[in-house]
Amino acid sequence: MGTTATFLYDGDCGLCERATRWLLERTGSTVRAQAWQGVDLHAYGLTPEQLEAAAVLVEEDGTRRVGHEAFGHALLRAPSRDDRLLGRLVLEQPSAWVASLVYAWVARNRHRLSGSACSLPARG
Template sequence: MGHSRETPHIPSAGLFLYDEDCGFCRRSVDFARERVRTRTAFAAWQDVDLSAFGLTPEQADEQAWLIRSDGDPVAGGDAIAGVLAHGRFPYRTLGRLLALPGVRVVTRLAYRAVAANRYRLPGGTAACALPPRGA
């Protein structure tokens, strides 16, 4: 891929790592920037020194990650809730709701279903498909 790897600054609203090879992921990031207007920063995981956050390329390819300002990485549905929680109303409220203990279970399940089918969603292509588990 030839990407330069760097350790970006983590703002107080966190750093969201996404798959730049996935059209659905890129569209989702555009939505978060333009509509949600989150204060979260974004970086393609392919451009970041993942080891600085204790992550591997396999982990980053499997799901999105939010690196919190304290350096703690959270994944999947928890990462999406974190991005939303730093957005404007009503997304901020939705993000906080999705992070509630009882709701978080559903948030995580919904994230896994979306991630597994992202190649079928708007903007998705065959490049968005996740590798089979254990591959």
Template sequence: METSTFVYDGDCAFCSRCAEFIERRIPTGARVLPWQFADLAALGLTEAECEEAVQWVGADGSRASGPDAIARLLGDSAPLWRFAGAGLRLPPVRAAAWPAYRWVARNRHRLPGGTAACSLPQEARERLYGPTGRPTTGS
């Protein structure tokens, strides 16, 4: 792999907004893409891992998830963002970041930009909305 990859949940409006912020404001050489369009096998990831948290797969094959993945993304960026990523890796900050991340993940459908579909597992989203994200009609 030549480029690091940051993978997020593209079916979640809140997650997509965060990814858009990354793409607009955080200069990084990493690919930022929804897991639904990623070659998970090539990245060594599973759907379950991607549903649980954002994922980082470094160009060197290193992996991280949740706030650790965010810290890696920031560490692969411009100096100010690298400083923020280093701060996120400090043990007391990291210890607080995981519970905060889990709270956000559980409540992302309630956050700005979130939708009710954000709170559902992928299987339920596909059953209700189909693989394209559009509501399915009864047969």
């Protein structure tokens, strides 16, 4: 792919920062990342609440991929065949439902995870 998608993540969360760096190491110039706090969300048709809940990959055509699908579709753009395979595993059944559950759990609990330095308040 010769074009670049935009990966929007929570720049106030250390865990999100580390996961995004890991993703960018694999995808190279095919994906650019921006902390959503520094982006005109209206231009993307997104709200802060949506991005507090999950990362979003915005494709060139405006298609938005959310949560585990954002990671999976970003990995499909990677130069490495192994990383593209990992993207397919994240997106295709039967492993996609596991990826979805794991992503949702991590997103809800990222403020509790060791070393995450997340500014989100602990949810009761």
